[in-house]
Amino acid sequence: MNYQLLAQKIKQWGQELGFQKVGITDIDLSQHEAQLQRWIDAGYHGSMDWMARHGMMRARPQELHPGTIRVISVRLDYLPPEAQFASNLSDPTQAYISRYSLGRDYHKLIRNQLKKLGQKIEQEVGQLGYRPFVDSAPILERPLAQKAGLGWAGKHSLILDKEAGSWFFLGELLVDIPLPVDEPQTNQCGKCKACMTSCPTGAIVEEGVVDARLCISYLTIELDGIIPEALRSKIGNRIYGCDDCQLVCPWNREAEVTQEASFHRRDIFKEASLVRLFQWTEAQFLKNMEGSAIRRIGHIQWLRNIAVALGNAPFDETILPTLQERLGQNEILDIHIQWAIEEQNKKRQAIHDNAVRNTKLERLVRIITKGLPRDA
Template sequence: MTIDYSELALNIKQWGKELGFQQVGICDVDLKQHEAQLQRWLDAGYHGEMDWMARHGMMRARPDELLPGTIRVISVRMNYLPPEAGFAQTLKQPELAYISRYSLGRDYHKLIRNRLKQLGQRIEQAAGAFGYRPFVDSAPILERPLAEKAGLGWTGKHSLILSEQAGSWFFLGELLVDLPLPVDQPVDNQCGKCMACMTSCPTGAIVEEGVVDARRCISYLTIEFDGVIPEEFREPMGNRIYGCDDCQLVCPFNRYADITDERDYHCRDTLYQQPLHVLYQWTEPQFLKNTEGSAIRRIGHRQWLRNLTIAMGNAPYQPEIIAALELRQGESELLDEHIHWALDKQRDKRQAHVIEVLPNKTKRLVRIIEKGLPRDA
């Protein structure tokens, strides 16, 4: 059977859109120009405790080693911005839990992988048997450089792929194939002199244009890192308990991003704008039930509580928060480390709150008395 690969490429893009992808691009597998930068990033230790990144080394830049015979990558994007995302409203109410908007709905990994598998099957029906394999954050592969090479967008200074039409509120996926399809052309970088993403990062994790030190990134700290979060990052975390969207929120290209067509990505009521102390009261079975089918589930209940503990320390004084924190003491050394910090913060705010509502003469008396009281009195 003679195959018109130009026509097949056009069909693939149409089939991809029918399957729910907003954009489909095709590129070759040559990522040699990214290998030196990847090695510098690893050598600097910017991957933190994500040891698998160093373990796989340069395979991330060599898709044909991941799946021998691969000569093309079909790169896709799927929008995930939910309606009524409530970014600013939640961040401005520190007693509420802020969860990165990509994770408020159903876990995208299985959904996109299944769609990519269906795309492979459609290609097989048209072109006959061929080698292919779908990937969605499931293998050591440089998906952003591939997406850039396939024309889906350019790499912003926050290291995410940006599209003029869609901003950065989208997931990426790849279908590795052994078909000699025509490739697409990259698009021009349009960031210009804008530095908004770099200057808005709460922890200064974007150390240079396009380079993120994961060890300082709130997304890494709340999701990938399961240890004791350094004190210098706790207050900047605010009420962000799973991921962080700040670098995307300030990006001009995200102002007019399209809302997702996928109902699965819409916000779950059990997670959306919930009071911190309410989520903190979930037992492990409740956590597993309420996060079933969600990307959040993979961090586990203990790490969930650790993140909430820090947010509760950052929240305004509330008796309910102090009571909830005290009830969790003694459950684990990891949790206790953060609970003690959070309780100190809440008690300081309690004292400030009491003084604020007292008459001036009484305030002076309280300040005199406090000098002789122990910290936890």
């Protein structure tokens, strides 16, 4: 078997299946084990207990699929057209949803394409042991992608490519054939720390290290309990995920939009009023989010996230009754609704106090100027 030629064919087949880039690496991630253990020991995984439960399996692909000696790593771009980052984030009455989740759930799509790639290789070599993974198993996909030449690890811990930035999904196909491996890219972040300084909650605690407990993506997606009160105001109108560290990255300026229509913005999100989304019934949520990654957080967590955003929104007469209608539905949800109500009441009181001050000032001006000549 000419494995060099086979590797070239695999990359061509991968692109024909829709992947923008395909790389190949060995399975040695031993240099990442100590860093992974430090991250877990520091508690940076938060409530994601499976991170600690699987231990070093994440750094040992051969334990996930015995016989594995190579990993084929793939990249699929997801940046939707008309992403409207700035306009959406700057309007606190509208919900901000991480751009990767505006369309269909990527897991099944990429897994199916990886399975087709495995079948294609099997047709070529006769017998193949393979297994596809898409963010669905304890595997260090970013270090694998880095070793496979798909990019380098940015200071926000995401994989960066000089042509695509970081707006892409990753997937892996574990195989048991000795394919030639690719060379890693050189880290090109330099002295730039824009991602670290722009994080709303300071979750990037050191270069390449994210404390999930502070990360808005973790707080709105992975955490199903109570969002710490000190972090709620920093979430702003982000109700599912956060893109801030990617938005400021210089390498993302030239990223091309995805050619995959499944990742385009759903029509339901073209006008994403917080009040309107908060009024969805559970049946409406399940129907509107069918086929979406958002569906997995469930209706209560969806409402919890929007309640926080409504608390952060400017005062509006419609918000208070909208929040109050949801009270009594769930204990954890009530905690966030009560907080939001208090925040809205504070803003209403501030508007009232400001109006009173302005009225007093106007009276004072009239008293002072009363009787003075017009040209005084």
